[in-house]
Amino acid sequence: MSAERRLPDPAACQRAAEQMLNYAMQAGADGAEVLVRDGAELELRLRLGETELIKEAGSRALGLRVLKDQRPAVTYTSDFTEEGLRQLARETVELASLAEADPFALLPDREIMARDIPELNLWDDEVPKLTVQDALDWTRRAEAAALARDKRITNSEGASFSRTVGATAFASSAGFSGGYRGTYASLSVQPIADDVDGKKRNGSWWTGGRFFARLDSPESVGQTAADRTLAQLGSQKVATCQVPVIFAPEAGRSLVGKLVGVTSGSAVWRKSTYLADREGTDIASALITLVDDPLLPGAPGSRPFDAEGLASRPNVIVDGGVLRTFLCDTYSARKLGRASTGSAGRGIGGGPHVSTTNLILRPGKTSKEGLEQVDEGFYITHLMGFGFNGTTGDFSQGASGFWIKNGVRVFPVSEVTISSSFDSLWKNVDALGDDLDTRSSVQVPSFRVSQMTIAGR
Amino acid sequence: MAASPLDQIDVRLTERLLAAALEGGADYADLYFEYAAGAHFGFEDGQVKSVGKGVTLGLGVRVLKGDSTGYAYTEELAEDRMLEAARTAGRIAASGAAPGPVALTRVSVLDLYKIKDAPWDRPGQEKVEMLREADRAARAYDPRIIRVEVGWGESQKDVLVVTSDGKIARDFQPMVRFSVGAVAEEDGKRQTGRSAGAARRGMELIKMEGQSPTDHGIEAARLAIAMLSAQEAPAGTMEVVLGPGESGILLHEAVGHGLEADFNRKKTSNYTDMIGKSVASPLCTVVDDGTLMNARGSINVDDEGNPGRRNVLIENGILAAYMQDRISSKHFGIAASGNGRRESFRHEPLPRMTNTLMMAGQDDPQDIIKSVKKGVYAKNFSGGQVNISNGDFVFSLTESYLIEDGKITAPLKGVNLIGNGPDVLRKVVMVGNDFELSPGTWTCGKDGQSVPVGIGNPTIKISEITVGGTKTS
Numbered sequence: 011m012s013a014e015r016r017l018p019d020p021a022a023c024q025r026a027a028e029q030m031l032n033y034a035m036q037a038g039a040d041g042a043e044v045l046v047r048d049g050a051e052l053e054l055r056l057r058l059g060e061t062e063l064i065k066e067a068g069s070r071a072l073g074l075r076v077l078k079d080q081r082p083a084v085t086y087t088s089d090f091t092e093e094g095l096r097q098l099a100r101e102t103v104e105l106a107s108l109a110e111a112d113p114f115a116l117l118p119d120r121e122i123m124a125r126d127i128p129e130l131n132l133w134d135d136e137v138p139k140l141t142v143q144d145a146l147d148w149t150r151r152a153e154a155a156a157l158a159r160d161k162r163i164t165n166s167e168g169a170s171f172s173r174t175v176g177a178t179a180f181a182s183s184a185g186f187s188g189g190y191r192g193t194y195a196s197l198s199v200q201p202i203a204d205d206v207d208g209k210k211r212n213g214s215w216w217t218g219g220r221f222f223a224r225l226d227s228p229e230s231v232g233q234t235a236a237d238r239t240l241a242q243l244g245s246q247k248v249a250t251c252q253v254p255v256i257f258a259p260e261a262g263r264s265l266v267g268k269l270v271g272v273t274s275g276s277a278v279w280r281k282s283t284y285l286a287d288r289e290g291t292d293i294a295s296a297l298i299t300l301v302d303d304p305l306l307p308g309a310p311g312s313r314p315f316d317a318e319g320l321a322s323r324p325n326v327i328v329d330g331g332v333l334r335t336f337l338c339d340t341y342s343a344r345k346l347g348r349a350s351t352g353s354a355g356r357g358i359g360g361g362p363h364v365s366t367t368n369l370i371l372r373p374g375k376t377s378k379e380g381l382e383q384v385d386e387g388f389y390i391t392h393l394m395g396f397g398f399n400g401t402t403g404d405f406s407q408g409a410s411g412f413w414i415k416n417g418v419r420v421f422p423v424s425e426v427t428i429s430s431s432f433d434s435l436w437k438n439v440d441a442l443g444d445d446l447d448t449r450s451s452v453q454v455p456s457f458r459v460s461q462m463t464i465a466g467r
Numbered sequence: 468m469a470a471s472p473l474d475q476i477d478v479r480l481t482e483r484l485l486a487a488a489l490e491g492g493a494d495y496a497d498l499y500f501e502y503a504a505g506a507h508f509g510f511e512d513g514q515v516k517s518v519g520k521g522v523t524l525g526l527g528v529r530v531l532k533g534d535s536t537g538y539a540y541t542e543e544l545a546e547d548r549m550l551e552a553a554r555t556a557g558r559i560a561a562s563g564a565a566p567g568p569v570a571l572t573r574v575s576v577l578d579l580y581k582i583k584d585a586p587w588d589r590p591g592q593e594k595v596e597m598l599r600e601a602d603r604a605a606r607a608y609d610p611r612i613i614r615v616e617v618g619w620g621e622s623q624k625d626v627l628v629v630t631s632d633g634k635i636a637r638d639f640q641p642m643v644r645f646s647v648g649a650v651a652e653e654d655g656k657r658q659t660g661r662s663a664g665a666a667r668r669g670m671e672l673i674k675m676e677g678q679s680p681t682d683h684g685i686e687a688a689r690l691a692i693a694m695l696s697a698q699e700a701p702a703g704t705m706e707v708v709l710g711p712g713e714s715g716i717l718l719h720e721a722v723g724h725g726l727e728a729d730f731n732r733k734k735t736s737n738y739t740d741m742i743g744k745s746v747a748s749p750l751c752t753v754v755d756d757g758t759l760m761n762a763r764g765s766i767n768v769d770d771e772g773n774p775g776r777r778n779v780l781i782e783n784g785i786l787a788a789y790m791q792d793r794i795s796s797k798h799f800g801i802a803a804s805g806n807g808r809r810e811s812f813r814h815e816p817l818p819r820m821t822n823t824l825m826m827a828g829q830d831d832p833q834d835i836i837k838s839v840k841k842g843v844y845a846k847n848f849s850g851g852q853v854n855i856s857n858g859d860f861v862f863s864l865t866e867s868y869l870i871e872d873g874k875i876t877a878p879l880k881g882v883n884l885i886g887n888g889p890d891v892l893r894k895v896v897m898v899g900n901d902f903e904l905s906p907g908t909w910t911c912g913k914d915g916q917s918v919p920v921g922i923g924n925p926t927i928k929i930s931e932i933t934v935g936g937t938k939t940s
Contacts, residue, residue, distance in 0.1 A: 057733065063815065065538040066555050086521035088542040101520075108591040110514040142558070167735050167856075202735055202856055209737060210856040245857070250703040250939055280511075281614060281650055281657060359521050395852045395861030397883040397935070401650065401659045406700075406883040406935045408852070408861035425859045427885050427935025429702065465702035465885075465935040 017138055018048040018068075020189030023179035026090060027189075030074060031181045033099035039076040039106075041117045041183045045317065045356055046072045049176035050138070054145035056153060057168035064142055073358040076102045077117065081109035086359045114344040117184040117318070122349075124321035127188045127314045131307040136222040137193035138175045145171040148197055148228045155232030156201040162243065163236050167200035167212060169228075178313075186319030194310065195222050199235040205243050213238030218449055220308055238391070241412070245424040248413060248466045254387040254440075255428060255462045258411070259447035261390045262454045266371050269300065269436065272400045273327050273335075274364040275342030275351075284403035284433065285333060293333045294436035297374055297457075300328040302337060302353065304367035311368040311451030317356035322367070325351045331437075339364050366451070373455040374442025379417075381441050381458050387414040388423065388464055403432040409464075426466040435459055471502050471625045472524055472544065473637070478571060480546065481629040487553040488530045489631060492563030493537070495793075496556070497630040499527040499770060500544075501812040505622035508591070510598035511615070518591070527812035528553045532560040534794055538815045566631065574636040576767040577775055579760055580667035582641055586621040589670055594619050597645070597673060597680045604684030605649045611695070612688050613657075614650040617680075619643075626770070634772035642763070642919060643672050644908050647683040651691035658697070660690025661865070665763045665908040665919070678906060690847065690866055693878055700867070700882035700936025706842035707884065707929045708835055708870065712903035713848045715922030718753055718823050719911070720851040720860035721888040722746070726755075726780050726788075727806075727818040727913075728795030730855050737858040737888065738786060746786045747892035750828055753781040755790055757805055757821030762904060764822035764921035771807035771816050778804050780823075781892075792818040810916040820911060822921030828898025832926040835897045837873035843934055844868045844875050845884070858888035861935075883935040891932055899926030 023046040034042035050068040054061065072095075073086045083106035087098050149169035157163055172195070179189035196218030203211045215235035217226035257265065273293075277283035285293055294300075304313050304322035315322055318340050326334050338346065339354035339362045355365025382389060394408030406429035412419040430438075443456035481498055488496035502524050509517035523542075526549055530537040537559025539552040586594070598617040605615040624640040646663035662683040666672050673679050677686075709717060722738070730736035738746060747753070757766045757775030766775040771793050779787050791799070792807035795818055808819035836844060844867060851862030861883050868875045904923035911920040 060533075061535045061559070063536045063538065064559055065536075065815070067538075067540045067552070067813065069540075069542060069813070071542075082517060084517065084519035086519075088523055088525070105518050105520060105591075108508070108515065108518045108595060110516075112514065112516060115516075165734055167733070205857075209858065210735065212735070212854070212856040247933075252939060280616075281652070282659065284657075360519070361517060394854070394859070394885075395883050396850045396863045397861070397881065399659065399865075399881045401657050402880070404881045406863075406881065406937075408859065408883060408885045408935070410859070424857065425885055425887055425933065427702075427861070427883050427933065429700075429882070429935050429937045431937075463702050463937045463939055465933050467704060467933075 018050060018175055018177035018191060020177040020179055020191045023048050023177045024187060024189040026072065027179045027181035028187055030072060030095050030099065031183060033096050034074060034076050034102065035183060037099040037103045039078055039103050041077040043075045043182045044072065045358060046179045047176060047358060049174055051172065051174045052145060053172040054142060054149055055168050055170045056146065056149035058166055059150065061146065062168060071358045074098060074102050075361050076106055077115060078103055078106040080111040080113060080115050081106040082115045082361060083109060084361045114341055117182060118320055118340045118350060120185045123184055123186040123319050124315040127190065128305065130305065130312045130314055132190065132192035132220055132312055134193045134221045137173050137195050140173050140195065140222065152197055152199045152228035152232040155229040156199050156236040159233050159236035160240055162203045162240060163201045164204045165202040167202060169199045171197045180317065180319055182319040184319065188315055190314050193220050194218065195225060197225060197228060197231055199232050201236050201239045203239050203243055211239055211242040213242060220310060242422045245422040247425045248423055248464060250465050250467065252461050252463050254384045254458055254460050256381050256387060256389045256456060256458045258391045258456055259445065259454045261393050262457055263452045264393055266369060266454050267452055268398050270327065270366055270369055273333060273337060275336040275338035275346055276364045277400060278336050279342055279345040282401045284401065289333050289336060291333060292331045294328055294331045295439040296331040297439055297442045298328050298331050298436060299372040301326050301370045301372065302366045303370060306368050309368045313367055316352045317354040317362050320350055320352040323352050337364050368451050368453065370453045371455065373444050373446040376441045376443055378443055378445055378456055381443050381456050382414050383417045384414055385416060389414055389419060405430055405432045405435060426464050428462045428464055430462045473500050473502050473625050473627050476500055476627060484549055484553045485631045487550050488528055488557045489565035491557045491560040492565050493530045493532045493557055493560035495531040495631050497529050497628060497771065499812050500627040501525055501624065503622060503624040505620065507618065507620040508594050508598060510602060510617040513602065515595055515598065525812040526552060528556040529815055530556040530559050531794065535559050536815055540813050569631065569633040571629065571635045572633050574634050574768060574772055574774065576636055576638055577758060579758060579765045579767050580641055582669035584670040586643055586670050587623060601647045601680035601684035604681040605647060605688040608685050608688035609692050611651045611653050611692060612649050613652045616648040618646045628770065628772040630772050636768045636772040638767045641667050641669065643668055645673060645683060646908060647687040649687040649691045651695055653695050656695060658691050658694035660687045660694065662686035663908045664906045666761050666906065667763065667765060668761050693866065697878045697880040699938040700879040701934055701938050702936045704931050704933050706839045707932050707934065708839060708842065708844045709924065709927050710844065710846045711899060711901045711924055711926050713905040713907055713922060714845060715824060715905060715924040716848045716851050716862045718825055718924065719820065719922050720853040720862055721891055722753060722781065723820045723823045724853050724855055725858060725888055726790055728789040728791045728799065729818050731789050732795045732798045736855050741786045744786055745784050746889050747781050747784045748895040749784040750898045751781055751784055751892055751895050752826040754779050754826065755820055755823050759822050762822050762921045763909065763919045766821060769805045769807045770809045773803040773805045773807060775821065776805035790818045790820065792816050808918050810918060814916045817913060817916065819913065819918050820920050822923065824923040825925060827900050827902035827925045830897045830899050832899040832901050835899055835926050835928050836870060836875060838897065838928065839870040840872060842870045844870050860888060861885045884932050885935060886932045891929060894930045895927050896930045897928040901925050
């Protein structure tokens with residue numbers, strides 16, 4: 011199942027998708043969409059030099075969505091036998107009769123389906139060749155570098171290496187069939203240090219990407235992880251106050267994810283976003299430009315077509331603080347009387363939904379040091395918990411990071427919360443960093459919010 | 468479950484697979500066969516919008532050599548593919564002598580989730596009618612309710628665990644859930660409310676007290692309407708009273724995760740080496756109980772073949788035990804505690820919670836509220852998170868009120884509480900006599916694996932915890 015296992019093959023997935031599409035139409039569907047995913051994973055976890063886990067497996071599954079008299083039904087299976095697929099097709103068409111006719115539940119119009127499948131450079135031949143030995147070597151080097159960094163690093167939650175290779179194919183009776191494949195590899199390390207009060211402090215760092223050669227070295231990942239852990243020694247709570255807050259990219263990323271959630275077409279027609287009536291208006295500081303770009307070559311979130319077979323295209327969601335568009339799949343677009351933005355995503359077990367690909371908060375011009383030029387402020391490296399209501403825009407989360415006085419980090423902070431309305435958080439962004447973090451499918455620079463409430467002592 | 472593909476798995480085959488897994492010289496191997504089938508119905512905008520179902524079938528093979536785990540799985544139950552998975556997992560052991568064959572003995576499992584009315588035998592139309600009933604109830608509650616979403620889900624999981632130390636266990640695990648979300652609107656302001664129930668039951672779930680479609684519809688609408696007049700929550704440390712039931716999320720985050728044995732074996736939890744020591748106020752007795760009839764977190768047998776158990780974790784403030792899986796129980800040299808759980812055949816078992824509860828105390832809940840001069844009363848909760856190492860945890864309140872001079876007054880906007888596990892549990896100063904198990908749809912995530920859990924709590928008072936509101940005076 012490792013080296014000798016066949017590679018996930020988009021062409022084979024596409025054949026299976028087309029076959030299922032035929033069965034569904036033969037079973038009486040008015041329209042159908044089939045998604046097939048085939049993947050192989052290798053995961054290795056090592057702790058204090060000893061292997062904790064080696065996991066290797068391949069997995070293949072198929073998701074079917076049918077429409078019958080404007081009634082949708084969704085099913086999934088991992089049984090690819092002809093009889094299994096035929097039976098699922100029949101059952102799915104029957105199941106659709108339990109839904110009720112929904113005039114908006116239609117496949118996309120035939121003329122807007124993707125024609126070409128752009129080559130996005132998502133595959134690295136080196137990744138499937140990586141062996142257990144390679145993973146062992148990388149985790150060992152990374153963890154050793156962390157442990158050797160400082161004698162106050164006393165323990166480790168371990169180092170973890172994983173690689174996935176996968177193929178995706180999609181076929182729609184609206185007139186599309188295509189497939190693509192991709193690779194991804196990542197390494198993370200989590201060292202632990204003992205603090206004076208008996209508490210333990212953990213920090214972590216990671217590298218990841220579609221191309222093995224572009225990952226950071228295991229040594230640099232381990233050292234950064236150790237430095238981040240050590241920096242938290244002596245963490246304290248601060249008194250309740252209102253100060254400027256700077257979000258490091260690893261903390262700001264989740265805020266950008268929440269922002270795009272409240273600009274999604276599906277939240278808009280459901281009225282479950284405070285931005286439902288705000289298209290074309292200022293929803294953030296003029297510094298904020300937010301783009302979703304599925305066509306970035308080699309990027310983690312890129313895809314050549316969306317989960318309904320529409321051509322991928324970049325969308326500017328927020329431009330200089332102005333909300334330009336709600337991201338839409340076909341259903342939410344029809345509900346809002348507009349065209350899909352090609353933003354449909356889909357899992358095997360569910361129908362299409364609005365999703366993002368490479369979500370990018372465009373970087374600004376301020377240096378990292380420049381962002382921290384405040385008399386007193388809170389630099390946040392980590393957010394915790396849920397604490398966000400998209401309908402109202404109320405926002406409150408646990409936070410940790412560093413206290414800043416006169417532009418200098420003076421001590422680490424933990425066990426406090428930050429809160430604000432989400433609307434004022436984004437409107438109060440007064441500086442944007444030049445340090446875009448491109449490791450993941452949400453790419454964010456550091457940014458500063460002029461004032462938030464910190465609840466602490 | 469009528470016919471399951473697992474009926475075809477014979478003992479000889481499992482012996483061949485275990486032998487293949489152990490041939491490289493490992494200490495132990497287990498097989499986890501799983502057949503899961505699920506269906507869901509979604510209702511919104513006054514109509515059934517989504518129906519779906521699916522089936523998964525597979526085998527996970529785990530092989531242990533010392534504390535090291537080899538894991539592989541396959542979705543094809545052809546013998547050659549299963550043998551390949553067994554050998555792949557077995558590569559964790561490069562050399563050594565494997566244990567010889569052991570006679571398999573069927574583990575007698577509990578019988579905690581008898582079903583009266585199997586949902587998969589009922590027509591879909593019956594479920595659709597439940598969704599409509601909840602929608603009607605929510606809309607009838609108040610004209611300001613502008614949107615209602617209702618969902619029903621049912622699943623059945625058939626598992627067969629076979630271990631190289633001779634255990635064979637089969638379990639059939641049902642689950643149903645019902646949920647309602649409502650949006651209220653007034654003067655351009657919108658608020659949401661949610662009510663949900665889940666249990667290892669059949670259709671009879673909705674006949675339980677407070678669990679009918681109408682009950683959930685009204686509760687979701689009530690919450691959305693109540694929150695329309697919510698004020699900014701205070702910021703800072705203060706007295707907080709947690710209402711009964713779902714406030715058990717406090718236990719799950721503040722102590723539960725930290726008492727999972729893997730973190731303590733690795734000495735990465737802030738509860739490491741604390742057995743026998745005081746970690747909470749003497750008023751606190753906390754148990755993890757996998758044996759509650761029909762509860763969401765209950766298990767007849769865990770995913771390593773050990774029967775579900777009731778384990779006292781903290782007794783009168785003193786740390787009594789960790790929750791164990793096989794690797795950790797061997798490490799500590801103690802018996803398995805029935806906490807080895809996994810999400811599916813694609814996942815290795817880990818020490819996990821089942822239903823985590825604090826035992827009732829002596830105080831009248833009304834007296835607890837009356838004792839607070841200025842603080843917060845927390846009634847509904849949405850979830851939480853903990854940092855295992857330093858013990859900091861947060862949990863989110865979706866319905867809370869100010870307490871002023873011993874009386875519950877204004878509703879507050881959604882807010883987080885943040886604290887440190889042992890620190891907050893030492894500040895539990897009153898414990899109510901009104902224990903409740905939350906009937907909600909709680910799901911716990913760890914290492915990328917989700918498992919259903921239960922939580923429960925009496926009313927409790929915490930003398931000081933940080934409330935993460937926006938209002939600073």
